[in-house]
Amino acid sequence: MRHNTDQAPSPSQTVGPYFHLGCTATQSVSCLAGPKAKGERVRLICRVLDGDGVPVNDSMIEIWQADSEGKYHHPDDPREKAVDPDCPGFGRLATDEHGISVFETIKPGRVPGNNGSLQAPHLNVSVFARGIMKRLATRIYFAEDRANPEDPILALVPEERRTTLMAKPDPHKDGAWRFDIHLCGEDETVFFDV
Amino acid sequence: MMIKVIPYRRHDPNEQPASLYPAYRATVRRAPREPLILLPHTLSEITGPVYGHDDIGETDSDLTRQHAGEPLGQRVIVRGRVLDDGGRPVPHTLLEIWQANAAGRYRHKRDDHAAPLDPNFTGSGRTMTDANGGYQLVTIKPGAYPWDNHDNAWRPAHIHFSLFGRAFATRLITQMYFPGDPLLAYDPIFQSIPDEQARRRLISKFDLEITQPDWALGFRFDIVLRGREATPFEA
Numbered sequence: 001m002r003h004n005t006d007q008a009p010s011p012s013q014t015v016g017p018y019f020h021l022g023c024t025a026t027q028s029v030s031c032l033a034g035p036k037a038k039g040e041r042v043r044l045i046c047r048v049l050d051g052d053g054v055p056v057n058d059s060m061i062e063i064w065q066a067d068s069e070g071k072y073h074h075p076d077d078p079r080e081k082a083v084d085p086d087c088p089g090f091g092r093l094a095t096d097e098h099g100i101s102v103f104e105t106i107k108p109g110r111v112p113g114n115n116g117s118l119q120a121p122h123l124n125v126s127v128f129a130r131g132i133m134k135r136l137a138t139r140i141y142f143a144e145d146r147a148n149p150e151d152p153i154l155a156l157v158p159e160e161r162r163t164t165l166m167a168k169p170d171p172h173k174d175g176a177w178r179f180d181i182h183l184c185g186e187d188e189t190v191f192f193d194v
Numbered sequence: 195m196m197i198k199v200i201p202y203r204r205h206d207p208n209e210q211p212a213s214l215y216p217a218y219r220a221t222v223r224r225a226p227r228e229p230l231i232l233l234p235h236t237l238s239e240i241t242g243p244v245y246g247h248d249d250i251g252e253t254d255s256d257l258t259r260q261h262a263g264e265p266l267g268q269r270v271i272v273r274g275r276v277l278d279d280g281g282r283p284v285p286h287t288l289l290e291i292w293q294a295n296a297a298g299r300y301r302h303k304r305d306d307h308a309a310p311l312d313p314n315f316t317g318s319g320r321t322m323t324d325a326n327g328g329y330q331l332v333t334i335k336p337g338a339y340p341w342d343n344h345d346n347a348w349r350p351a352h353i354h355f356s357l358f359g360r361a362f363a364t365r366l367i368t369q370m371y372f373p374g375d376p377l378l379a380y381d382p383i384f385q386s387i388p389d390e391q392a393r394r395r396l397i398s399k400f401d402l403e404i405t406q407p408d409w410a411l412g413f414r415f416d417i418v419l420r421g422r423e424a425t426p427f428e429a
Contacts, residue, residue, distance in 0.1 A: 006279055007277050009419065010396065011368060012211060018302040051222070064243055111236065115196075133213050134210055156232070184225060188227065191226050191231070192230055193204075194233050
């Protein structure tokens with residue numbers, strides 16, 4: 001409900017095709033957790049595809065995650081445990097000509113959910129591009145993680161679509177995980193109203 | 195341990211652009227068709243990156259001083275405040291901008307508009323809001339430019355604004371327009387916002403008090419990010 005003193009939020013607009021100029025040309029971040037960060041190393045290969053399955057070579061992916069203990073590097077995470085100083089937990093990259101961005105990070109720990117629940121390890125993802133009016137928010141979970149069946153957010157997603165939120169291990173490269181983001185079409189990724 | 199999370203307020207969908215808006219052609223292959231799944235806010239959404247604070251250079255907020263010479267075009271000062279939807283200032287948050295030059299050309303390899311580049315203009319800037327949520331940028335007024343969305347399509351003059359706010363939930367990228375621009379009526383990106391008053395909030399206001407005599411025109415542009423719900427009562 002809005003009160004008299006309230007301000008109406010500013011509408012979103014597309015980033016357009018030239019966002020590199022203001023965002024990623026000088027301010028790209030591919031590493032969310034430095035080499036000294038605790039936790040299992042993850043090389044995350046994200047790819048963005050349009051409704052025809054064509055790689056989107058002009059999108060920007062941002063990722064926000066907790067450290068290996070599930071603690072966020074942020075003052076609104078009220079828990080007293082210290083955050084891993086080598087895990088700032090933020091990354092952003094423009095996709096390349098193949099629609100791909102590669103991030104170096106660690107697998108985050110479990111973050112508390114609401115009502116006493118515990119979330120499965122996940123990364124919070126924003127996708128921006130020409131033709132996307134408002135940031136698309138999704139999550140990356142890790143396929144076959146033991147905690148996935150207990151995750152309160154996955155439980156909100158129809159079972160047949162949960163697989164769109166799972167990064168899959170690359171069988172040829174140790175520590176590499178692949179995550180395809182289908183903006184629309186047959187395998188449309190689940191996007192959240194955040 | 196039970197964690198109390200105070201969620202951020204939800205947007206009125208009429209005040210945000212439609213995600214599928216066929217008049218803006220690129221949405222057709224890029225807009226999700228499935229409804230978004232409502233995500234109740236957890237620690238993951240009410241936290242967010244504290245980013246870009248350490249590396250803001252002296253000329254980053256003055257796009258007219260980033261090269262040896264002055265860029266061509268009308269100098270403008272853009273000043274405003276970043277507030278949350280409860281009217282509280284959003285202090286110390288990063289604001290990034292990018293724009294075309296005065297001729298309507300971006301310094302970007304994918305911009306092939308037959309208008310000149312300006313060797314004295316890059317078109318990107320950044321600043322932080324102060325303790326009261328205030329910011330100021332100095333730049334030149336960007337030109338309108340043609341694009342291939344439809345026959346004789348032109349984008350109104352605009353500056354892109356990117357803001358993080360305090361949380362993952364508050365991330366916003368938008369565009370600032372200029373008052374009285376006749377192209378706004380024909381622009382599907384601007385028109386994709388259903389509510390007329392919401393559209394108007396993206397149009398900066400000419401401000402004679404910000405205007406500097408013999409030097410630059412002043413425009414005011416306030417940006418409102420999502421704020422939090424009222425604190426729930428402890429049971």
